[in-house]
Amino acid sequence: MTPPALASPTERPRPGGVVVLAFIATLAGRFVLTRLGLEVPILNDVRVLLYLCLILCLLLESHRIGRTAAAGGYCLLPIFGLLGYQILSASWAPSNAVTGPMIGDLAATAFLILVYYFLARWDRDHVTRMTLHLFHIAAWLYFLAAASGRGHASNGRWAALGGGPNVFVRVMILGCITSLYLYARSGQKLYWLAPIPAFLFGALASGSRGGMAALGITAVVAVLAIRPSLRWNKIAKPLGFLVVLSIMVALTAGRVIADFVQTRFVEATVGQGYTSDRDVLFSWALRLFWQRPLLGTGINGFHAIANLGEGERYVHNLPLSVAAEGGFVGLSLLGLAWFGLWHAYIRTPRTERSLEARASAYCGIYIGGTSLFSGDYFDARIMWIMLVLAAVRPARRRGARAPADVSHPWSRVST
Structure with missing residues (x-):
């Protein structure tokens, strides 16, 4: 034997x-x-x-992670520079600004990014693969909890497990992205696409217009990236499968979602021009930026100066929030952080740009898109984490061959 x-x-x-x-x-x-x-x-x-x-x-x-530096690890420096600068800005924040909780949130964000950096140094693709699977499981748990009627907001918008509708829509769309990832990784097994109509139904039921707009942004980026390899014979079968499932969902729950889309997306947004006060928040942020263009108001200065009430404590737009509270210096650091992540990602040899890295990049892009419409600094943590997982990888030992890309052909397309 x-x-x-x-x-x-x-x-x-x-x-x-x-x-x-x-x-x-x-x-x-x-x-x-x-x-x-x-x-x-x-x-x-x-x-x-x-x-x-x-x-x-x-x-x-x-001892398992080792001491070898990770390739692309330099992209963390501007991220930590931004977070550190925001914490430092508490020193010139208004006297009535409550800075402690926001400093804690920024420190927690930095800690989580550092944790995933060390895990990426250990085994980036395995860590990312597990994380994508866990997001898929979480999407099912959130969807089933919301479908059971637990956790809905007072206006009927879907939410679950203690999070609001804007959190719920993020998990739903991440479930869609991970479904596509699992479909590609499994070699085009259609059953991995089956959850997508359900997750999209949950996303619409959340009533989050920003979440759906971010989905549109991510879809445009994805189409531009994979357009050179799109062939009708590749996409006809999965598209047909999704259309059939979507029709089934529409027949069983179409009236509920149609009424909700009509009232929330059409009548409120288009007919009444309802923006959830985003226009007021954005205009206040721009006003504060022009008043203090270099360093901004300091952390939590927006809430202290604008004084729009407890329900409007932050801008719900990451760049505008950084501009108002961090000024031109903060905006420059934010742009440098995004550029560093992009630069580290594109410097990865195409043979090492795995399917996991691409899926993680799309997840990060989507959360970044939602950060233009909702959330505060801590709510952007998943964006930073997923983009770091896409950009950082274990450094290959000298003389070692690059791993062959043996995943689904779609994964060879550059993002």
């Missing part, structure tokens, strides 16, 4: 549980135990316990 093959002594074990823990810590966000009716001092913010566990896990696994 042939003895089982032994693993190479140079082959490092792949990360597992620490990736799941990092994902839970990322997706949980600012979840507090008071939502469950509990009040535990200090530990009431679940980030405290989750981040401590993450630190412990990384310390225990540090």
Whole structure:
């Protein structure tokens, strides 16, 4: 009998549980135990316990990660420069600005980015693959929870598991992107596309116009990227499958979603010009930027100066928020951070630009698109994480051959 093959002594074990823990810590966000009716001092913010566990896990696994630098790791410098500058801006914020919670959010964002950077150094593609699978599972959990009627907003918009409609739509569209990823990775097995009509239904039911606009932005970027390889014989079958499933969804729940689209997207937006006060927020942000163009108002200065009420504490647009509170310096750092990620990504040899990296890039682009319409600095954390996973990879040892791209042919298309 042939003895089982032994693993190479140079082959490092792949990360597992620490990736799941990092994902839970990322997706949980600012979840507090008071939502469950509990009040535990200090530990009431679940980030405290989750981040401590993450630190412990990384310390225990540090010998597996190694000390070799990751290729593309330079893209983290402008991101941390931006976050550090925003924290420093608390020193010139208005005296009535409450800066503590926002400083904590920025520090938490930096911590999560650093965690995923170390995981990417360990095994980028495996970490990204696990993260994409976990987003797909989360999308199902959110959809089923919302479909059961739990967590809906007071106006009927779909939400679930303690998050609002704008959080819900992000998870739904990430579920769509991961469905396409799993379809490509499996070799065009159609059943991976089956969740897309359901997730799109959930996205529409969330009533998030910004989330749907961000989907349009991501779709345009994707079409421009894969256009050279698009062939009718490649897309006819999956498109036909999605059309049939969409018709089935429309026949079973079309009246509900049609009424919702009519009232939320058509009548409110087009007929009444309802913008959820985004026009007011954006104009205030521009006004503050022109008043203090160099350094801005400082962190949380928008809320302190504009004083638009508790419901409008931030701009709901990442670049405008950075412009108002960080001025031209902050905007420059934001642009440099995005440029650094793009530069690190395109410098990756095409043979090493895996399907996982491309899917992660599209996820990051989508969350970046939603950051133009909703959310604050901490809500952009998934954008930074997914773009870092797309741009950073373990440095190849000298003399080692680049891995062959054996995934689905679509994955060879440049993003």
